[in-house]
Amino acid sequence: MTRHFLDIHRLSAEDLRGVLDDAHARKAARKGWPQGRPDADAPAKDRVLAMVFEKNSTRTRFSFDAAIRQLGGSAIIANAGDMQLGRGEPVEDTARVLSRMVDAVMIRANSHEDVERFARVSTVPVVNGLTDRSHPCQILADIMTIEEHRGPIAGKTVAWVGDGNNVCHSFIHAAPLLGFHLRVACPPDYHPDLHDLAKGGDSVSLTSDPREAVAGADVVVTDTWVSMGDGDYEERLEAFEGYGVDDGLMEAAAPDAVFLHCLPAHRGEEVTDAVIDGPRSLVWDEAENRIHAQKAVLAWCFSERD
């Protein structure tokens, strides 16, 4: 069966743990190597990854390209606006064609449903590189970063402060599978989708009070208040007043709490310079870990096909 990586909750706990362990191992095994040297096992040797972007990207674009090279394969990258997809060619027809030409497809899409439609007809693995609903690759890198600095994620408390958005949804999906507790603090009108929240079960709690969420937490995470595709910038800035992560809020967390942000950050809005550039911030390790985590995802996708 073709292994797609569309959302964290579609994986078994065992597979998710396996992907994270492989990410840690791959990172450790190539310490000090030049970025372009393939891993010893080169699990994507001779394979081609297509990357399709409907939205802007820095980290996802470069990390997937570096990742497939380090796995021994190569990439073809296209902006959807330059493809016939951008002129209305059906998603399914695009999927059928790319399935004949490449060995896997990573898509960053406006609509989550489009990625689901693509995957339904694709005969090669499809990886979700961010949609309006979720960002599963991002939170793999986040969890990997937490584990590198603070040990296993199981039993930890993670506080999400800000918008109940796509990245927040993927954190929610991961919590019950990996056994950590997620406290989400967001303004009442910007809570996570209720279907996604339900997937978190008892592992996730919701409040409108950032201090309540952060109290004693091991990790504090935030993201932009205005995601790609969100139009109501002024309205959002007003609604999120009081939800910025600053030194005062970090003080309420555990003494050794760390700070994460998927980036790009809007300094002075959801996070202060002092926090993101401060000693508790792990954002640059987090960004680097996108490569290692996605290598493990791609290796997992390819492992079913041989």
Ligand code: CP
């Ligand atoms: N965090 C993240 O996905 O960054 P990009 O939008 O730059 O890919």
Ligand code: NVA
């Ligand atoms: N929530 C943000 C994440 C960017 C990586 C967005 O969707 O724009």
